[in-house]
Amino acid sequence: MFETKILPQAADPEAELVDVVIVGAGMSGIGAVWHLAQRLPGLRFVVLEALESFGGTWRVHRYPGIRSDSDLYTYGYSFKPWTGAPLATAEEILGYMQEVIEENDLGRFIRYHHRITGAHWDSASARWTIEGCHTDTGTSFQIQTGFLWMCQGYYRHAEGHMPDWPGMEHFGGRIIHAQTWPDELDLTGQRVVVIGAGATAATLVPAIAGRCAHVTLLQRSPIYYRSGRFALPMAEELRELRVPEEWIHEIVRRKIQYEQAKFARRSFTEPEAVKAELLAQAREHLGPDHPLDPHFTPSHRPWQQRIAFIPDGDLFRCVREGTASVVTDTVECFTECGIRLSSGQELQADIVVAATGFHLSVLGDIPFEVDGQKLDLAQTVTYRGMMFTGVPNLAWVFGYFRAAWTLRVDLVADFVCRLLEHMRQTGARQVEVALRPEDAEMPLHSWTDPEDFNPGYLMRGLHLLPKRGAKPEWGHSQDHWEDGKTFPAIALTDPVFVYR
Structure with a gap:
């Protein structure tokens, strides 16, 4: 297995209050923090990772021959050229990620051994309180943040099905x-x-x-x-x-x-x-x-x-x-x-x-509360597969079924950066998506249609995922070519976004 040096840990801030918390230092999390560092460098943000280093899937899976199933031109990042063979081993992918981290000085934002045990939203303060423990020392930590960006992947790392x-x-x-x-x-x-x-x-x-x-x-x-x-x-x-x-x-x-x-x-x-x-x-x-x-x-x-x-x-x-x-x-x-x-x-x-296969992990199996009420994500409706009705100041990266996961990472990252900048300019501290009056009678369905896509892991965990609506914006599109045109055109003044 590829040996990586552990990058320097981010220094503990004087006050545990940040603008954005990114959960996970896999392909999604590293992509997300690159976009934030490049486009919104004035924000305070951290990446929390439960493992001992970056990589997610490529660090956890160690079976012989482990490699990408997608080509690295689309699985790799849009901002970092891939120069090797189109399919890559776990070792090569970890090396590619390490280059991204080191070339862009991203290690200062990442805190390893940070496992989250709870997330609580409070509308009065417009903040998430993140609770967790250090997996190396067992001590607890608490961070408050204005925005939570879930990049933890979609399956449980600790065990397979x-x-x-x-x-x-x-x-x-x-x-x-x-x-x-x-x-x-x-x-x-x-x-x-x-x-x-x-x-x-x-x-x-x-x-x-x-x-x-x-x-x-x-x-x-x-x-x-x-x-x-x-x-x-x-x-x-x-x-x-x-x-x-x-x-x-x-x-x-x-x-x-x-x-x-x-x-x-x-x-x-x-x-x-x-x-x-x-x-x-x-x-x-x-x-x-x-x-x-x-x-x-x-x-x-x-x-x-x-x-x-x-x-x-x-x-x-x-x-x-x-x-x-x-x-x-x-x-x-x-x-x-x-x-x-x-x-x-x-x-x-x-x-x-x-x-x-594996166990589907929805939002990292983390218990969530919104204003003291336990969050049941299955009772929410998804907005383009990345935000959810009734869940403020939170975005989730969930990739594509029929294309490279990272293609959607870049699209969601662009949207989140635009959203955060829009909130800064307008003075909004809270945003959530909500069904509009014209959506009131819209039929709701499961996250995905089993006739469309039905692997075992998804069918076993479908009851945990949010609902989708009958309109394109209230679902998770699997057409990444079309999303490449649709996502940059999302109007942040659309009534679907409710700001406070």
Whole structure:
């Protein structure tokens, strides 16, 4: 794992009162603090991070092969050119983030080992009171802030989702979750079964194939895979022409954004054509003799669940060469020597890895109160996926399902900076979003339509998320290309914003 030096901690302020608190020092939090430092340097702000250093996902996940599933031209920041291969390892992403922090002197704003245990809004003072504890010393802290910017991600770092399969206690081998991979685990000579279907499994299986005796991917139902070169010809050609990296980053970034948005729209308008294209890619890598059905032929529409990118078809190649195999079935029970499937087949295993997803974490699982009342976020309505009715002076970064997470970080950061500057200019100390009179009869629905997108983690936690309305502004758009035009045009004088 990438070794990073711990950057200097921010000095304790004389008074624990700041203008903005950013929660989380992952990709979202570092992006947010860069925007604040560049655009509103006169504000007092801090970043609170529970871990020992920056990185979030890329520091927590340690399973073999851990890498981005999105290209770094769009997963990386708009303001920091990416110059490496389009997909990056956790080590490379941490190195990229460290450069952002050091080049912009952001370490002075970040406080590590700060776990938040409660957040309380008081309308009389127009402040949030943040309570927490230092994870290294156990001592408590309290900070008051005028604005709270939640950048903590969307899943629980401490543990992944582990199904309670019958007979697990009888298994003679070892069961682990990919999210909490033990550093000392030796796979040499071991028979490994990876349970799950998704980006983690698609990354993990090729990374350990050949290192263990054999690895089997056990999936309840298949997903779609998209394969491509582990390179971007356009970026390579522009570099040969000696185009500045800043220009290359922006050109390639826009091209990828456009193509991703176009492909996502086609998954709705031409689902059968997109399905045929994806299966043709699988056939090309697997060869003519390997059946696509049932292991690589999903029943859902493309992009109804996330499509996993596999560089140069590495997962397919492992299956074709025999170092990995795929089984599509469900677990009946664990046995002493492995797993008995519903079909009656038994998989022999020494190590079972659950790549079965994670627990959705809404606002970091932090208890919130607004004027003494416990906040139930599921009873609120979201404004463009970043603010919520009845919750003052708070913004949340929740990324895209079908595009790089960081694309939305930049859009939300631009909006928040504009909002804070507008409040400063008008003397407003409090802002919240509210349904307008014309929204009174608007139908409300779940955060996302399961017919649109329905991965397991989202369906398990959908009841925790805010409602969405039938109008575009009262929902979380998944069209990042359109958002790139809509977000900068948001009128801060719109009656949806209630200032005090």
